[in-house]
Amino acid sequence: MVSIQRAPDVRDKLRILAADAQYDLSCACTCATGDPRRRGLDDRWLYPVTLQSGGRGLMFKTLVSNACANDCKYCPLRAGHDATPRCSLAPEEIVRAFLPYWRSGQAIGIFLTSGVAGSPDAAMERMLATAERLRRREGFRGMLHIKIIPGASDAAIERALQLASGVSLNIETAGADHFARLSARKDYLKSVIAPLKRIAALTAKGARYARVKTGTQFVVGASDETDREVVRYMGALYERMGLHGIYFSAYQRGLGDPDLPGERSTVSNADLLNREHRLYQTDYLLRKYGFAAEEIGFDAAGNLPLDADPKEVWARRHPERFPVDVNRADKEELLRVPGLGPVAVKRILAARKGGGRIRRLEDAGVRAALARKAAGWIAC
Numbered sequence: 469m470v471s472i473q474r475a476p477d478v479r480d481k482l483r484i485l486a487a488d489a490q491y492d493l494s495c496a497c498t499c500a501t502g503d504p505r506r507r508g509l510d511d512r513w514l515y516p517v518t519l520q521s522g523g524r525g526l527m528f529k530t531l532v533s534n535a536c537a538n539d540c541k542y543c544p545l546r547a548g549h550d551a552t553p554r555c556s557l558a559p560e561e562i563v564r565a566f567l568p569y570w571r572s573g574q575a576i577g578i579f580l581t582s583g584v585a586g587s588p589d590a591a592m593e594r595m596l597a598t599a600e601r602l603r604r605r606e607g608f609r610g611m612l613h614i615k616i617i618p619g620a621s622d623a624a625i626e627r628a629l630q631l632a633s634g635v636s637l638n639i640e641t642a643g644a645d646h647f648a649r650l651s652a653r654k655d656y657l658k659s660v661i662a663p664l665k666r667i668a669a670l671t672a673k674g675a676r677y678a679r680v681k682t683g684t685q686f687v688v689g690a691s692d693e694t695d696r697e698v699v700r701y702m703g704a705l706y707e708r709m710g711l712h713g714i715y716f717s718a719y720q721r722g723l724g725d726p727d728l729p730g731e732r733s734t735v736s737n738a739d740l741l742n743r744e745h746r747l748y749q750t751d752y753l754l755r756k757y758g759f760a761a762e763e764i765g766f767d768a769a770g771n772l773p774l775d776a777d778p779k780e781v782w783a784r785r786h787p788e789r790f791p792v793d794v795n796r797a798d799k800e801e802l803l804r805v806p807g808l809g810p811v812a813v814k815r816i817l818a819a820r821k822g823g824g825r826i827r828r829l830e831d832a833g834v835r836a837a838l839a840r841k842a843a844g845w846i847a848c
């Protein structure tokens with residue numbers, strides 16, 4: 469936590485607000501191949517981001533304000549919780565801080581999020597004014613992500629879509645009952661689901677803002693939701709709302725209200741992080757491997773088994789689908805093999821096109837570790 473004895477200057481405020489922005493992941497601020505919990509670089513305001521192309525870059529990420537009138541029990545910034553110095557940045561202060569990073573090529577874009585100081589639209593206004601200065605006055609054409617504040621008006625949402633390359637709105641948990649345990653002031657249907665639907669309609673294929681990427685985030689383990697409930701919502705969010713990405717943040721015990729189910733839970737922090745990891749793997753199965761939410765396997769308590777990846781769990785429950793013949797199987801069948809991802813499958817299909825019969829996966833360019841994992845599930 470940053471301690472400031474005098475009135476904070478812009479640099480102090482940036483340090484405080486960029487550090488507090490770490491709790492928000494919904495901009496793909498993770499590493500492509502590593503632990504999704506590496507959120508920041510030291511205590512600076514640049515965060516690694518995975519691009520659609522597979523490359524990486526750094527996003528300048530800050531809260532516009534960490535003052536908040538809301539009462540989200542899992543959030544260290546909630547009203548009445550005095551663990552953090554409160555401050556806000558003016559739009560011009562953010563623009564002046566960000567531009568040198570962009571112009572020097574150190575940052576590829578900017579992520580704007582905020583606590584709710586005043587009304588949802590007042591919080592949106594500070595982000596939108598920053599975005600407008602960047603886009604219209606400074607000619608900034610890079611990545612610009614705006615976090616939509618729960619309860620934002622349709623007009624504020626539409627302005628954000630005009631300016632941003634990506635927007636997100638955190639759903640936080642699976643359903644109104646769990647949500648009520650997290651916040652008494654926010655209304656799940658009105659402040660979260662209705663704006664998510666509005667965003668979905670405006671960014672659907674062929675719609676006016678179809679170019680804008682959309683996402684959401686779950687805080688995992690703050691309530692006592694099961695993975696089965698989370699995965700059901702994930703499936704619906706992808707199918708009905710057309711989201712481009714879903715992010716998960718394991719609840720960080722000790723930061724929230726003592727009444728929160730997550731504070732009373734006996735699940736270890738290590739298992740909570742592992743749960744977050746399994747949900748990310750499941751997300752990949754839904755987005756990249758052609759799995760439906762109903763196909764995901766759970767344990768008797770309705771959670772993802774922590775001791776095996778979800779694709780392997782599915783494979784063990786479907787012996788009739790194996791072994792898969794790597795010389796005949798189609799892309800979808802190959803993608804179901806534990807160990808084989810989109811890159812490996814592409815290499816196998818390319819090797820087959822070349823005319824040769826594949827006798828060992830390594831001969832098709834599949835990495836040895838992945839080939840070993842797939843070995844028990846294939847026939848060559």
Ligand code: SF4
Nearest residue numbers: 536538540543546583
């Ligand atoms: S709205 Fe909730 S999650 Fe967002 S900053 Fe305020 S208390 Fe935290």
